[in-house]
Amino acid sequence: MRITLVGPTHPYKGGGARHTTELAHRLAAAGHRVVIESWRAQYPALLYPGQQTVTEPEGPPYPGTRRDLAWYRPDSWYRVGRRAGREADLVALAVFSPVQVPPYLVLRAGCGTAARVVALCHNVLPHEQRPGDTALMRALLRRVDAVLTHSPQQRALADRLLGGSGPPVRMAELPPHLPDIGPRQPRPPGVRHRLLFFGIVRPYKGVDVLLRALAAGPPEVALTVAGEFWGGSAELRALAEQLGVAHRVEWREGYVPAGELPALFAECDAVVLPYRSATATQNVWLAHAHGVPVIATRVGTLPDQVRDGVDGLLCRPDDPADLARAIADCYAPGRLDALRAGVRPVDTDASWDRYLAALTDTAG
Known part of the structure; x- marks a missing residue:
C-alpha cells in the first residue's frame, strides 16, 4: 500500500x-x-x-x-x-x-x-x-x-x-x-530516596498534587521534576516553599535530551505520574525500559500499563493523601525491591x- x-x-x-x-x-x-x-x-x-x-x-x-x-x-x-x-x-x-x-x-x-x-x-x-x-x-x-x-x-x-x-x-x-537509549542497563542495588516526575509540566499533569503528597509522605524522600514548564515554574516553586519541601525538590527545567535519560532514571527509585487526566503516555514504558517502577493515578491508559503491586502502584487522581499513601507504600520494607523485580521488558x-x-x- x-x-x-x-x-x-x-x-x-x-x-x-x-x-x-x-x-x-x-x-x-x-x-x-x-x-x-x-x-x-x-x-x-x-x-x-x-x-x-x-x-x-x-x-x-x-x-x-x-x-x-x-x-x-x-x-x-x-x-x-x-x-x-x-x-x-x-x-x-x-x-x-x-x-x-x-x-x-x-x-x-x-x-x-x-x-x-x-x-x-x-x-x-x-x-x-x-x-x-x-x-x-x-x-x-x-x-x-x-x-x-x-x-x-x-x-x-x-x-x-x-x-x-x-x-x-x-x-x-x-x-x-521510545528514544534510542540502547540496551537496558542493570541497576545498582540500594534505595536512593528520590522520586522522578518527567515530561512537560502542565496543570493536568498534577505536579502540584505531587508536591502536596511529598509534604505528607515520608520526610526523607526527595523529588526531581525534569521537563519543560509551560507558563513557568514560579507558581510550583512557591507552593514547594509554602509546603516546606523546597529543600527536597530539584527543579531540572528544560527538555532532557535522550542521551541524558539513563543517568536521570538511574538516580530515582520510582517515576511518579500524578496526572489528573490522561490519554496515552510513553512515560510508563520509558520508566520500565530503565528498570524503574511507576506510581500513577487511575486515569486514561495508566491502569492498563501499570500492574498495581507488581511493577508499580496506583492511586486516585487529584488526591494528595492517596498519592502520599502510595509513596509510603513504595518505601515499605522490601516493597521497592519487589516492584523492581516485577518490571518487565517492554514488548x-x-x-x-x-x-x-x-x-x-x-x-x-
Whole structure:
C-alpha cells in the first residue's frame, strides 16, 4: 500500500515526532511505500512556548521525509494535500491539537477522494480546552474517512463529537516509541530516596498534587521534576516553599535530551505520574525500559500499563493523601525491591504489529 503520514519528525522533538518516525519505519519494513510529509514550521512560538526542535535525532531519521508544510503558508497545506492525494492510497493525519485543524482541513480538501484519509488522534480534545476546540475537532473528524484513537475513553469521546454520524472510529493502543537509549542497563542495588516526575509540566499533569503528597509522605524522600514548564515554574516553586519541601525538590527545567535519560532514571527509585487526566503516555514504558517502577493515578491508559503491586502502584487522581499513601507504600520494607523485580521488558514488536494492523485496516 502507498501511505503518506502527515506529522512531525526530526528535528521536532518529543513523543509525537518519535511516533511518526517509528511508524514510518515499521510500515516500510512491512512492505508499504511510505512518505512522511512534515513541517518546516509547525506552530507559532506563541502557541508552543517550549523548545520545538533538537539538534540530534532521538532515533534513526526516516529517509523518505519532505518538509514543505509551514503554519504561515496555507498554499503549502493545499499543495501537500494534492500531492498526497495523487501519491497515496492512505493518508494519515497525526492529530495532537485543534490548532492543527485549519491546515488539516485544507490539506484534506487537497487530497480529494482518491485516497482514504484517517485522523490518527493522539488527543481528540486537549486536556486544557479553549473556546472553539470542540467545534474545530468535530469539523475535522466529520471530513475524514476514518478515525483511529489510542484508548477506549478517547474512542468514546470521538463518537460523542460525531453524534452517531460520520466515519467509523477505531481504537488501537499506542505502542512504545521510545528514544534510542540502547540496551537496558542493570541497576545498582540500594534505595536512593528520590522520586522522578518527567515530561512537560502542565496543570493536568498534577505536579502540584505531587508536591502536596511529598509534604505528607515520608520526610526523607526527595523529588526531581525534569521537563519543560509551560507558563513557568514560579507558581510550583512557591507552593514547594509554602509546603516546606523546597529543600527536597530539584527543579531540572528544560527538555532532557535522550542521551541524558539513563543517568536521570538511574538516580530515582520510582517515576511518579500524578496526572489528573490522561490519554496515552510513553512515560510508563520509558520508566520500565530503565528498570524503574511507576506510581500513577487511575486515569486514561495508566491502569492498563501499570500492574498495581507488581511493577508499580496506583492511586486516585487529584488526591494528595492517596498519592502520599502510595509513596509510603513504595518505601515499605522490601516493597521497592519487589516492584523492581516485577518490571518487565517492554514488548515493543507485538504492540506495533497490532497498531499497524489497525491503521492499515482503515484503508477499507
